[in-house]
Amino acid sequence: MIEKEVNPHFEDFLFDWSTKFQFIFGGYGSSKSYHVALKLILKLLKEKRTALVVREVYDTHRDSTFSLLEEIVIDLGLDHKIKCLTSPMQLRFPNGSKIIFKGMDKPQKLKSINNISIVWLEECSEIKYAGFKELLGRLRHPKLKLHMILSTNPVGEDNWSYKHFFKDEQNKRFVIDDKEVYEKRTVIVNDTYYHHSTADDNLFLPESYISQLDELKDYDPDLYRIAREGRFGVNGLRVLPQFEEWEHSEVMKAIDSIRQPIKRVGMDFGFEESYNAIVRMAVDHKEKILYIYWQYYKNKMTDDRTAIEIEEFKKTEELIIADSAEPKTIQFYKQLGFRMKGAKKFQGSRLANTKKVKRFKKIICSSNCHDVIRELKYLTYAVDKDGNIIPDEFKIDPHTFSAIWYGLDGYEVSDLKGGSISFD
Incomplete structure (x- = not known):
């Protein structure tokens, strides 16, 4: 006993x-x-x-x-x-x-x-x-x-x-x-x-x-x-605290109500560990809201197979702005009849693009975009050995975030001080 x-x-x-x-x-x-x-x-x-x-x-x-x-x-x-x-x-x-x-x-x-x-x-x-x-x-x-x-x-x-x-x-x-x-x-x-x-x-x-x-x-x-509470959650500082998930029908209804929506498509290339990620976006410039309403997300896909799966972009003639680090891949898609160009890259462009997306008052994502939600809803900054955040590095490699960067190339979000916008 x-x-x-x-x-x-x-x-x-x-x-x-x-x-x-x-x-x-x-x-x-x-x-x-x-x-x-x-x-x-x-x-x-x-x-x-x-x-x-x-x-x-x-x-x-x-x-x-x-x-x-x-x-x-x-x-x-x-x-x-x-x-x-x-x-x-x-x-x-x-x-x-x-x-x-x-x-x-x-x-x-x-x-x-x-x-x-x-x-x-x-x-x-x-x-x-x-x-x-x-x-x-x-x-x-x-x-x-x-x-x-x-x-x-x-x-x-x-x-x-x-x-x-x-x-x-x-x-x-x-x-x-x-x-x-x-x-x-x-x-x-x-x-x-x-x-x-x-x-x-x-x-x-x-x-x-x-x-x-x-x-x-x-x-x-x-x-x-x-x-103290013993609960799971987000460890670290969120990159996009204004990120929201809405039902797909509500997202499309909101986009339809924008007087002059700015439609963009961005693409990040990947194969083995990384992913081919494509996102369709709509910007409400007046309200400073970014809507994400469609995604493509696959890896271990050769370019010819991916081209077949995204063939609808040839019919819609939407411009895809992609990672300029892959000029050969971009040329391949162009030869197949896709409208595609590379996004401008420069020293410090990762930080500049991150800041650009953060300036939106809201980022609203369709519930259909599962991988965008998974990568961005709880995306947090990486930290150095002293615990300080690294403003252009993250705890995961968010391929959909890169696609958003490229898709918004040439667009500038007005900040609270009333900055101007530009388009390519």
Whole structure:
């Protein structure tokens, strides 16, 4: 018989093994890692199993997961029964159960493990998606039910853990809205148990720690959202805070109401890792609104195949303004009958084009343009080693943003000081 006081919000979690996946996330100090570790110990005392604990870097186990498990073993008064070995790090139970530790920085070491029925991915957001999928293949046992526990502090919505367990707009995959989990705190969907927690759920935390987290709201709202609220979101400064997503019909209705809309088409070239991205845009110059209402977005397409898929531009005779770094490609399309020219590039043109788009009061995008929304809605600036933003670099390579730059070549948005416009 083991008696141990735990946080009430985690009581059900400790004994719920009904699902294959358990996604445990929340703010700093919520005690999520502690209760995952306790849950593992209780399970392995009851059943003979081998559990694998994984972090991105193997050496970080010593002062985190291994140290935490050893602390719980001692606290439960079981250190005379459960052996905590340091070289290699391992926990051995009297019934033959054991906990082993691996790092994704040494993937070759994963090949030698067998009969793993429980995997715990601590700080799973730091592990690469390919690593997660590799671990799924290592989770196998001929008789026992399989479980994978993933614990993490929330990060950006561009992280694989959010896309896999909540929603992935690029691949049009939806599992559950994260807002529903924040509201209900624990949810089971399909074969996944979701558990959300904050510092308020840890009754053993000192008030001074919670007050320290509360202070983040005044000077670091991003970290406050992660550390205090335990929520996913946008990490960093948004490039286009005026970006909005509207239903396609509403976008077209708004464009039709513009007295003299300025229609533009931009194209960015790509093949292997990057993409051929085309966007159709309409500018309401008087109201300083940019509308984006059509997209084309594909990679690994040769120019001849792309030409077939965008043949409608030959019929409409719309001018496509494209990346001038590819003059041979532009000439190829022109020879096929497309109206195409290269956008002007100059030193500092990335920053100038970014500033141009930022001067629009609103950027309204059709709900049909999934890749534009995915790339631009939460687009954030890259930062240097000191944490300062780099104004012409971003955390992703947004191909649709480049297409917008090129399409708006020769157009100038009037700024608040009443600057003039120009056209080519």
